[in-house]
Amino acid sequence: MERWSRVVRTPLGLTATILMVVVLALAAFGPLLWGDAAEAVDTENILAAPSAEHWAGTDNLGRDILLRVLVAGRLSVLLALLAITITVVVGLILGTAPFLLGRRPGRLVSAAVNIAVAFPGLLLALSFAVVFGVGATGAVLAIGLAGAPAFARLIQTLVAGVAARDYIAAARTAGIGRFRILIRHVLPNIAEPLVVNSTIGAGTALLAFSGLSFLGIGVQSPAYDWGRLLFDGIGAIYTNATAALVPGAAVLLAGLAFNLFGESVAKALGITTGTGVRALLSSRRKPVEGPEFAESGTRSSDVVLDVRDLEVTLPGVNGPIRPVRGVSFEVRRGEAVGIVGESGSGKSLTALAVTRLVAEHGRVDASRLELLGKDLLVPDTAVQRKLLGTSMAMVFQDPTTAFNPTRRIGGQLAEVATEHHGMNRGEALERAVDRLSAVRITDAERRARQYPHEFSGGMRQRAMIGMGVMGSPALIVADEPTTALDVTVQGQVLDLLTAIRKTDDVALVLISHDVAVVGEVCDRVLVMYAGRIVEDLPATDLTTVAKHPYTRALIEAVPDMDTDLDKPLATIPGRPVTPADAPVGCAFAARCPLADDRCKTEDPPLVAGSGPDDRHRIACWHAGDPLPSALDTDELVETP
Template identity: 75%
Template sequence: MQRWKSVLRTPLGLTATILTLAVLVLAVVAPMLWTGDADAVDTDNILSGPSAEHWAGTDNLGRDIFFRTLVATRLSVELALAATAIAVAVGLVLGTASFLLGRRSGRLVTAGINIAVAFPGILLALFFAVVFGVGATGAVLAIGIAGAPMFGRLTQTLVAGVEARDYVAAARVAGVGRVRILLRHVLPNIAEPLVINATIGAGGALLSFAGLSFLGLGVQQPSYDWGRLLFDGITSIYVNPAAALAPGAAVLLAGLALNLLGESAAKALGVGVVGGIPALPAVARVAPAEPVAEGAGHEGSDLVLDVRDLEVTFPGPTGPIRPVRGVTFAVRRGEAVGIVGESGSGKSLTALAVSRLVAETGRVDAERLELLGHDLRGPDTRAQRRLLGTSLAMVFQDPMTSFNPTRRIGGQLAEVSRHHHGLDRRAALGRAVDRLRAVRISDPERRARQYPHEFSGGMRQRAMIGMGLMGSPALVVADEPTTALDVTVQQQVLDLLAAIREQDDVALVLISHDVAVVAQVCDRVLVMYAGRIVEDLPAADLHTAARHPYTRALAAAVPDMETDLDQPLAVIPGRPVDPADVPVGCAYAARCPLATARCREQDPPLEIDAAGRRVACWHPGESPESGIDELGSLAEVEAS
């Protein structure tokens, strides 16, 4: 319901709704009020033009065309709705038949629908008009049945989409019958698009009716709808153009109203929230309450990446949402830094902000954001793109979508060098082959000529890394590079990243939800929670010397090959913080066994110690009195 209301919030949606309502009200009211006026015969004014008495003139019996057009609204709308109802009903039966009948019979129905769809609708309508006889009933059946295949096809597609979902499989496994699954699981989940398309279909039916009546195949005398009035009016168009224009305009307006309503509803419901979101106000940056601790007291020349107080903000329906809230870290040459955290912790957005890939609606603010000493905060200039293109390599999670499927791998790699280094086609392709060899792809000359779909997932991910190596990157940012890969392939990709790092002294930022992967590959780990770094520690200390209760819980929650089988796994009660609703105080307090009143009121600053380790906690290193929370208190916390 809430979502349907959002339709009214767009100007187009509002206009279309008002127009549609006006047409419907007119359909109900007009025949009651004006039937007398519409049927009154004025023998003095036969076939007259527009006048003060008859706004749109009169017909061959001297009846007022303006009133007749108003009164005809009811019949026109009724017929259109009846035809749409038939189309929807028949379409639903056809569209769900293959779901109900099972594979073999379903295929026959599908074939039938496909053949019916291929026929032009108007031809079908004419055919049915002949079969059912000339008149309103025949026309309704004709237009209804002609519209059914399209609707059937749509239903079928939507049903197929829902059918593939696991909850339908789950219901099947539970022994729920097909009809019941259809009624309880499938239809409710496809109702929205169906209603929208039925609305658009009603607009179309209205127009088809007018067309059919205009051809003399629809409504017959003495009844009249807009098409019939148009048919009558067209004979005298040279005498009184208004006689044809008035019903024509009515058809146009009503059809337009229904179509626009359907389309604006589709747009609003499909996209989610449309419009209504205010642009981000230029907020003055609040200076951090305490001086933010820096990575360590190292020299600036050694830094590859220097990020201070990074914030990423997106506009939200109820105000700006800030998924990254002041992140400060530095990466030195050749260093491997891991960022771990749960989904929604802001770890991926931090990486995207560094590579300037945050979606356009988002805003990136930082006190400092430097790659190799160059400020990345400025406008998107050619020089900056070149710097990012050659010094920074980005590896994404899903190797299936990071290449253009229609172009050869070699060409896609070569493009980087042609664009940024000005190499010619031949030289660039040569370098691409060389880089593919560097990422251990066998037979690189042949592979370079292949398309992405000919590569396996692991090879594609290696090719992606190879693309990053076309320049001479000082930093590789890898965002969950192995999550989509199998374990044995994961190891190859991690080994490759390690080798690249060693060979060329390249710095690596590895983002992962997997503590074990990060601990294996990285020197240092940043633990993020609710858009902030809560701990920064050497990877070797992750399981043994972590001081933040979240880090310790995260490390203990994942079973490894040495986990004690007699103990339940440590769990973190509650759920991660929603970036739209970050609590005051320490964001982790609600899930923390150490939380005190102070934690709930004041957000702890990220403090640095002598060894360069950082932690944001009021109780660093303390252990909870009652051991780590187990399932009993978990239920309690989640129930609250």
């Protein structure tokens, strides 16, 4: 309510609100106050000029033009509202169809909308008017349908932006249907811009309707709206200009009232209207079911997550690309495994594949992908959704996008318990308060009634962790959970994850670009480059036993207390390999000082190293070879 009150706090907003109230009051009470007088025929004052008795003169039957303009306000506004209602309803159906129908049927609807948008609105309205016939009904349908494509395009853009949010992906993983997600999560988050654009669209519809009536294909006698009065008055413009000017001014003021009010609301709420709405085109949709593989090999009883030969394939401009290639690892109970690497190395996409959150146009393949011994690659079922909802927790990088901003924190946490644990609403809310307390949020009962924007960044992240531990998860996947937080809050979040892991014997997969953080928190570290694991080693050995040149370069690039401040900070020369341009042989060869001809032609396998730890694996033809002396000083230092 406070945000809407901002509308009247500015001169423009106050003026627009007053105009809007006057127009609506005129539409509501005009016919009641002046209806009989506007229909009174006075043959002695036919086509009379403006006078004290008739301020705008009379028409060809001696009827007062000003009174008829005042009475015509109801029909003009009513028809405009009916037209915009058709626009909104049809626009909602077309705009939400891609979200509800899925990828391929949605594309057909989007293509039809794009074709319709390419035609000028007035041309569409005139075409529909011819189809539906002359008269008010035909004009309402014509204007309503003519405005629907542009409104549908706006809704598609808004829906696409919300559909990319993490809480939508979480709702899909929970097995909630598309229609329910649309009603409960998507539409409430786009309601304000829809209301604003509908208000502006009503003004546009009023102007368009008056134009059709002026052309003689809208309202027909004996009924009359402002456009019809303008049509009647234009014939006498040289003898009585007010006969045309007064209804024209009414159309102008009413159109301004709708448009200025909508613009004022948009400004007060910080919404960009019309074609200026930003298109947030990134998407994160339902996961793709991969083929079912037969179980092979042996597996320890304490293994929580078992990944073998994981591959993710995405469509590319020049054919399919594989941003994740043959990744294999396992995570045991109570174990923390960190995944590090530069941006684009495939670490986050690996986590999305494990949690079944890869975009629907992607494909996930593996010889084994199991959680607690259950195959995650089989077709989606209620049993599997319950397994994911109760045994796995996902902590997203940005908690701002992970929570629905229109729903209270407690309700969102409680939804996990009602969907997956069979609790009723009251029990679920109690559990939510308990979990907020468990993640060290003070005054949890009050905080549960607040919205996400009322939480700080660190509190939102802790609440996200609280959502993950609403049940008793065996695995927590944290995708760069501290990226957007300051150093102090980062430490608090990491301490919380560590405490949960040790207390409940929960397995943890921590994805980060910060080698130092992973080295402190995790038991093992997986180093990824160009979609592959290039080294897998104990975290305690990270700075001393790492053998892959890329791993050593990452460690060297982290400044410490012994870093020489007189020299530029160390960096890794060159640029990371993009998945679409993965070279033959070792992907790191172009940046590696140890690379030879074999490295450029043969891709090294990930094999056990020669050390005492049989879980230390390296993918390098020159693992452990001494680096050139220049590398320690110059080659890892890239001068800006």
